[in-house]
Amino acid sequence: MKFSTLCVIGMGYIGLPYASVFASKGVRVTGMDTNTAIIEGLQAGKSHIVEPGLQELVVKVLASGHLTISTEVVSADAFIIAVPTPFDTDKRADLRAVIAASQSIVPHLRRGNLVILESTSPPRTTTDVVTPILEKSGLKAGEDFLLAYSPERVLPGRILQELVENPRVIGGIDRSSAEAGRDLYQIFVQGEIILTDATTAEMVKLMENTFRDINIAIANEFSRLADAFNVDIWEAISIANLHPRVQILRPGVGVGGHCIDVDPWFLVEAAPERAPLIRAARSVNDGQPAFLAENIARVVGGLEGKTIAFLGLAFKPNVDDVRESPAAELVRLLVSAGARVLAYEPLKPAANLQGIEQVEHLEDALSGAHLVVLGVAHEVFKALDPAELRLKTKAEWVYDAVNAWDKHAWEAAGFKFHGLARRN
Numbered sequence: 195m196k197f198s199t200l201c202v203i204g205m206g207y208i209g210l211p212y213a214s215v216f217a218s219k220g221v222r223v224t225g226m227d228t229n230t231a232i233i234e235g236l237q238a239g240k241s242h243i244v245e246p247g248l249q250e251l252v253v254k255v256l257a258s259g260h261l262t263i264s265t266e267v268v269s270a271d272a273f274i275i276a277v278p279t280p281f282d283t284d285k286r287a288d289l290r291a292v293i294a295a296s297q298s299i300v301p302h303l304r305r306g307n308l309v310i311l312e313s314t315s316p317p318r319t320t321t322d323v324v325t326p327i328l329e330k331s332g333l334k335a336g337e338d339f340l341l342a343y344s345p346e347r348v349l350p351g352r353i354l355q356e357l358v359e360n361p362r363v364i365g366g367i368d369r370s371s372a373e374a375g376r377d378l379y380q381i382f383v384q385g386e387i388i389l390t391d392a393t394t395a396e397m398v399k400l401m402e403n404t405f406r407d408i409n410i411a412i413a414n415e416f417s418r419l420a421d422a423f424n425v426d427i428w429e430a431i432s433i434a435n436l437h438p439r440v441q442i443l444r445p446g447v448g449v450g451g452h453c454i455d456v457d458p459w460f461l462v463e464a465a466p467e468r469a470p471l472i473r474a475a476r477s478v479n480d481g482q483p484a485f486l487a488e489n490i491a492r493v494v495g496g497l498e499g500k501t502i503a504f505l506g507l508a509f510k511p512n513v514d515d516v517r518e519s520p521a522a523e524l525v526r527l528l529v530s531a532g533a534r535v536l537a538y539e540p541l542k543p544a545a546n547l548q549g550i551e552q553v554e555h556l557e558d559a560l561s562g563a564h565l566v567v568l569g570v571a572h573e574v575f576k577a578l579d580p581a582e583l584r585l586k587t588k589a590e591w592v593y594d595a596v597n598a599w600d601k602h603a604w605e606a607a608g609f610k611f612h613g614l615a616r617r618n
C-alpha cells in the first residue's frame with residue numbers, strides 16, 4: 195500500500211517525533227492536538243519537547259510544508275493515534291484520550307484507510323474499544339478499513355534514533371491490516387518489522403516495560419539488603435554481573451516517567467489474581483523514595499532544621515521530563531520530614547512542581563545548605579568538581595543516591611560522603 199497523507203493525533207513525546215520523521219520522508223503529515231498552547235508553539239516552530247535533534251527537524255519539515263499543525267483531525271490515507279494513556283487513582287488505565295481520538299477519526303474515515311493505535315493500552319483495547327468506535331462510521335474493520343496496534347518502544351533521550359533503528363511490532367486485527375501497517379512504517383523504519391495480531395502486540399509492549407520494572411525492583415531490593423549488611427551495592431552488582439547470565443540493573447531513587455511505572459498496572463488490572471509478582475515489584479519501586487528519605491535522615495542525624503541542596507528533578511538522567519519523577523517524590527518526603535529543600539533542575543529550571551521549592555541557579559541551592567543530595571545522574575552533575583563546590587557551600591555532607599560521584603574526590607574536597615548502599 196502507498197501512503198501519501200497521514201494524520202497523527204497527539205503531538206506529545208511520541209506523536210511529534212513520528213509526525214516529523216514521516217514528514218521528513220516526504221509524507222504530507224497533519225499533526226493534530228487538542229492543546230492550543232502546544233499547537234500555537236509548534237506553528238511558531240517551537241518544539242515543546244526537549245529531545246536531541248527534534249527542534250531542528252520540526253523547523254525543517256514545517257518549512258518544507260510537509261508537516262502542518264492543526265487542532266482538527268483531517269482526512270488522510272492513514273491515521274496514527276499517539277495520545278497518553280495514564281492510570282486513574284485506582285491504577286486503572288484511563289482510556290479517555292484514546293476513545294476521544296478514535297471518535298475524532300470517525301467523520302474522516304474512508305474506505306481503504308489505515309488506523310494505527312500506538313498508545314500503550316491494556317490487552318484487547320484495539321479490538322474491544324477502538325474497533326466499535328471506528329465502526330460507527332458505517333465502515334467495517336478489516337473489510338472497509340484496516341486497523342492495527344503498533345506500540346512505540348523508543349527510549350526518551352534517544353527517540354529519533356530508536357524510532358528508526360528499533361525492531362517494530364505491528365499487530366493487525368487481521369493480516370491485511372498488519373501488512374498495511376508494515377507498508378506505512380517501512381517508510382522510515384530500518385529495524386526488523388514483525389507482524390502479529392493486535393492483542394499480542396498490546397501484550398508484548400506491556401511485557402517489555404513490566405520486565406524492566408521487575409528488574410529494577412530487584413536491583414532496588416538488593417540495595418536495601420546491601421545497606422543492611424554494610425555491603426557496597428555497586429561493587430556487589432559489578433561482580434555479580436560478571437556471571438554470563440546475570441545482568442542486574444541499577445538501583446536508584448525509584449522508577450518514574452509515564453511508562454514503566456504505569457504499564458505494569460495495565461496487566462494487574464486485566465487479571466489481578468494472576469499478577470502478584472508484578473504488583474510486588476511496583477510496590478518495591480514506589481517505596482524506594484521513602485527508603486532513601488529514611489537513609490538520608492539517618493546519615494545526617496535527622497532532617498528537622500536541615501537545609502538540603504537537591505540536584506535533579508527529572509525522572510531519569512539527561513531528560514527534561516519531570517512527570518512521575520521519583521526524585522521529586524523524594525524531595526517531598528524530605529520536606530515532610532522537616533528539611534528545607536532547595537531543588538535545582540538545570541534541564542527544567544521552572545518545573546512548577548507542587549510542594550517543591552525550586553531555584554534557578556545551583557549557587558542558590560548550595561549557599562545555605564547543610565547537605566547536598568544528588569537525585570538524578572545528569573551529565574552536568576557528573577561533571578561537577580567537588581573542589582569548586584567546596585568554595586560555594588558550607589555543606590558538611592554529600593549524599594549520592596545514584597552512584598554518579600567519586601567518593602574519594604568528594605572526601606578529598608572535605609565533604610562527608612554517603613550514598614545509596616555505599617559502605618560506611
Ligand code: SAJ
Pocket residue numbers: 314346347348349350402403406410443444445446447448449450451452453454509510511520
Ligand atoms: N531506572 C532505574 N534503574 C535502571 C534503569 C532505569 O532506576 O537501571 C529508572 C529510571 O531512572 C527511570 C525509570 O527507571 O526513573 C524508567 O527509565 P528507563 O530509561 O528504564 O525507561 P523509560 O521510561 O524512559 O522508557 C521505557 C523503555 N522501555 C524499556 O526499556 C523496556 C522504552 O523503550 C519505552 O519505549 C518506554 O518505556 C515507553 O514509552 O513505554
